[in-house]
Amino acid sequence: QRRERKMSASEGNKNTEPWGGFDDNLIQGTGSAVIDMENMDDTSGSSFEDMGEMHQRMKEEEEVTAEAAATEEDNGNDGEFLGMKGLKGQLGRQVADEVWQAGKRQASKAFNLYANIDILRPYFDVEPVQVRNRLIESMIPIRMINFPQKIAGELYGPLMLVFTLVAILLHGMKTSGTVIREGTLMGTAIGTCFGYWLGVSSFIYFLAYLCNAQITMLQMLSLLGYGLFSHCLILFITYNVHFHSLFYILWLVIGGLSTLRMVAVLISRTVGQTPRLILCGTIAALHMLFLLYLHFAYHKIIEGILDTLEGPNAPPIQRVARDLPSIVNVVNATVKSLAAAAMNSQ
Amino acid sequence: MTDSRGAVCGDGAFPSGTLAFAGLSDVSISEDIPVEGDISVPVGSQNVDDVFSTLDEPVKDTILRDLRAVGKKFIHVMYPKQSSALLRDWDLWGPLLLCVTLALMLQGGSADSKEDGGPQFAEVFVIIWFGSVIITLNSKLLGGTISFFQSLCVLGYCILPLTVAMVVCRLVLLGFTGTISFIIRLIVVTASFSWSVFASTAFLADSQPANRKALVVYPIFLFYFVIGWMVLTFSPSQ
Numbered sequence: 138q139r140r141e142r143k144m145s146a147s148e149g150n151k152n153t154e155p156w157g158g159f160d161d162n163l164i165q166g167t168g169s170a171v172i173d174m175e176n177m178d179d180t181s182g183s184s185f186e187d188m189g190e191m192h193q194r195m196k197e198e199e200e201v202t203a204e205a206a207a208t209e210e211d212n213g214n215d216g217e218f219l220g221m222k223g224l225k226g227q228l229g230r231q232v233a234d235e236v237w238q239a240g241k242r243q244a245s246k247a248f249n250l251y252a253n254i255d256i257l258r259p260y261f262d263v264e265p266v267q268v269r270n271r272l273i274e275s276m277i278p279i280r281m282i283n284f285p286q287k288i289a290g291e292l293y294g295p296l297m298l299v300f301t302l303v304a305i306l307l308h309g310m311k312t313s314g315t316v317i318r319e320g321t322l323m324g325t326a327i328g329t330c331f332g333y334w335l336g337v338s339s340f341i342y343f344l345a346y347l348c349n350a351q352i353t354m355l356q357m358l359s360l361l362g363y364g365l366f367s368h369c370l371i372l373f374i375t376y377n378v379h380f381h382s383l384f385y386i387l388w389l390v391i392g393g394l395s396t397l398r399m400v401a402v403l404i405s406r407t408v409g410q411t412p413r414l415i416l417c418g419t420i421a422a423l424h425m426l427f428l429l430y431l432h433f434a435y436h437k438i439i440e441g442i443l444d445t446l447e448g449p450n451a452p453p454i455q456r457v458a459r460d461l462p463s464i465v466n467v468v469n470a471t472v473k474s475l476a477a478a479a480m481n482s483q
Numbered sequence: 484m485t486d487s488r489g490a491v492c493g494d495g496a497f498p499s500g501t502l503a504f505a506g507l508s509d510v511s512i513s514e515d516i517p518v519e520g521d522i523s524v525p526v527g528s529q530n531v532d533d534v535f536s537t538l539d540e541p542v543k544d545t546i547l548r549d550l551r552a553v554g555k556k557f558i559h560v561m562y563p564k565q566s567s568a569l570l571r572d573w574d575l576w577g578p579l580l581l582c583v584t585l586a587l588m589l590q591g592g593s594a595d596s597k598e599d600g601g602p603q604f605a606e607v608f609v610i611i612w613f614g615s616v617i618i619t620l621n622s623k624l625l626g627g628t629i630s631f632f633q634s635l636c637v638l639g640y641c642i643l644p645l646t647v648a649m650v651v652c653r654l655v656l657l658g659f660t661g662t663i664s665f666i667i668r669l670i671v672v673t674a675s676f677s678w679s680v681f682a683s684t685a686f687l688a689d690s691q692p693a694n695r696k697a698l699v700v701y702p703i704f705l706f707y708f709v710i711g712w713m714v715l716t717f718s719p720s721q
Binding site for chain 2: 258321
């Protein structure tokens with residue numbers, strides 16, 4: 138707002154210089170409209186601070202002029218002449234109005250587009266190697282709690298991980314035949330992932346504020362976003378290989394590692410036992426339970442419900458057999474048989 | 484008023500402004516004040532307009548010319564040599580055509596089974612357009628030097644291989660069933676998916692900083708992967 142105003146002000150001043158000479162001529166004019174314009178120029182010449190105010194004044198004066206023109210016309214002879222003048226003045230004001238509107242529109246548009254992209258650009262300033270390293274580091278907890286650990290304030294990785302998670306969730310929903318009434322799978326997947334990322338980040342940030350932890354919202358978003366890497370990995374594996382113990386092992390090992398990483402970072406940035414317990418307990422519980430939810434909500438529980446529904450009465454939900462599950466079953470069967478063979482050999 | 488003068492003088496192609504200003508100058512400008520400024524009227528444009536006038540040609544010619552332009556770009560996508568035709572004169576007709584075709588063909592699968600979570604028309608449409616917008620914004624944020632609509636155009640045109648794959652898949656589904664059909668479709672979709680990614684990166688890679696190509700390619704990969712996966716899992720309801 139302020140910048141825009143300043144811009145227009147400076148522009149106005151620049152343009153006003155060659156117009157200075159007009160004032161004298163304008164005063165000589167007889168029509169009310171011309172005098173109006175002269176007043177306007179005065180305003181712009183002296184301060185030109187508030188375009189909005191000027192606009193308002195212009196409008197008021199326009200009304201006055203219109204009234205004057207109307208009364209003048211009633212008066213008789215020279216009414217017609219003044220009416221013409223009024224028309225011309227109106228035209229001039231219309232142009233001014235139009236130009237002002239266009240300028241304002243353009244300025245705000247340019248400001249919005251470029252400023253916003255420029256504001257966001259630093260958060261996307263990464264190299265591929267950095268992203269890869271951060272992805273790997275997101276699963277390596279560091280046992281250093283005396284000194285605040287570094288968190289990269291970057292949003293490219295988290296954003297891409299969230300989109301990846303959306304794609305994986307869509308895949309899981311499709312293969313499990315999840316049915317969502319009054320909504321689309323896509324919307325649900327996007328809502329779940331972004332809701333978790335933004336919602337939990339804000340919540341933990343709020344808790345961190347209460348617990349006096351040294352962390353910014355950006356760092357929180359980055360930390361939790363990279364934490365989603367383990368979710369992507371586990372869900373991608375377990376949506377394709379339906380093997381209960383495999384999921385639990387992955388959940389405990391990989392999910393646990395990434396949770397530990399976040400917990401270690403938060404501990405190193407918090408002082409005192411109780412705040413640490415509250416903060417880390419919350420984030421650990423949320424992170425691990427979210428993974429459980431994602432795995433079972435779009436996978437086993439729905440299937441279980443469908444199975445029970447199919448039992449006694451006619452199934453209200455028809456699942457169309459897809460081709461992919463058959464492949465999945467094949468993979469599943471091979472994995473199971475391999476596991477059985479391994480057990481036998483032991 | 485000062486503003487209006489500045490704008491009109493600077494930009495001669497503002498028709499109503501010029502007209503209105505002519506009336507205004509009659510009122511207030513006297514002879515002894517020299518009025519300076521440039522109103523540049525492009526003289527050559529008259530002739531150019533005459534040569535390329537499309538007003539008096541048959542509608543058929545217009546449509547055919549546009550279709551030919553779209554077709555030429557299709558060929559560029561199918562044979563992606565380093566050409567800037569897609570970038571130079573971008574249009575959104577081709578992407579719209581491809582997107583609607585793909586969405587309509589994917590729609591058929593779930594038309595009469597409402598319980599199935601098959602891809603709805605709107606869903607496909609939204610995925611394609613929002614996906615392209617997100618990829619474009621991402622490339623902008625990573626420091627790419629490409630305009631918004633150029634990128635949209637390239638991403639839209641590069642759906643072509645997947646649309647072709649969709650047609651093939653529907654034909655295959657008519658003829659075969661079971662594992663054979665799945666394997667054929669898997670091969671076709673994989674090939675067209677890699678083609679899409681390859682073509683779009685061939686067009687877009689130049690506009691990106693060299694060290695960040697991988698970061699730009701990843702969302703493109705994800706985008707075409709989701710679309711390709713939707714094509715692969717499509718099964719018409721009996």
